[in-house]
Amino acid sequence: MSGHPRLVNTVLDATDARELAEFYRRLLGLVYRPGDEPPGSGADGGPDGPDWLVLLTPEGQRILAFQRVETLHRTTWPSPDVPMQMHLCFEVEDPGDLDDQRRRAEEMGARLLLHRTDEPEEPLYVLADPAGHPFCLYTHPDGEPAAG
Template sequence: MPPRMKLSAITLDCPDPPALAAFYQQATGLEPHPKSHADFAGLTGEDGLLIGFQRVENHRPPSWPDPTVPQQLHLCFAVEDLDEAETRLLELGAGKPDHQPHEERWRVLTDPAGHPFCLTVSG
């Protein structure tokens, strides 16, 4: 039997960990990790999952959908109302790429450090 694994953390490279953590904290309501600092900030969920943000010098944001700088990974968030969530996240500093593959079913946005993430309708 293969070993059981539980996802415990997801970490994103970025130029400014506290700023990116603040964006995701406002977007998700997750709690700041108490040991966050200038080079690594984190948010924790009720289930113990940590979303971490680590400082990388000369960070190059993904250029989605252009693969020149690959996205490498992206986060997906379930929301009740796509339009409402998109509006709120844009107000918080998210970007919206022109290319939207299935805008009626999900939205692709970018966080302030350029990482793409998706909004999908929950349920």
């Protein structure tokens, strides 16, 4: 046996894989894997759209994939009725950009779930993407990640 398994990407379920991929492509400045780009007409969205899409960094590293599912029960977090099970965290390097990045995400279809911007060591927002998956936008006022 040689080495360890390697994480290739994180997969998010969505009833509209293209819509969710577009949200994260724009939010994070990613690109589609060759062959996954949307057609010029935009006709591949909705329930009959693609079943699987992959986003990469501009340098070609796989980051996120999106899998089409028939139904998706949105988390009710912070209520435990439908737990979130997993969420993504994104650091905003410049603390002065945190509010702008939250507004930008909301303009693209995210919904604010919680703000903890008064936390001095790690101000953050918890948002839900268009499919309902929670994600965090956070920063470190002193430029150094908090321990833990």
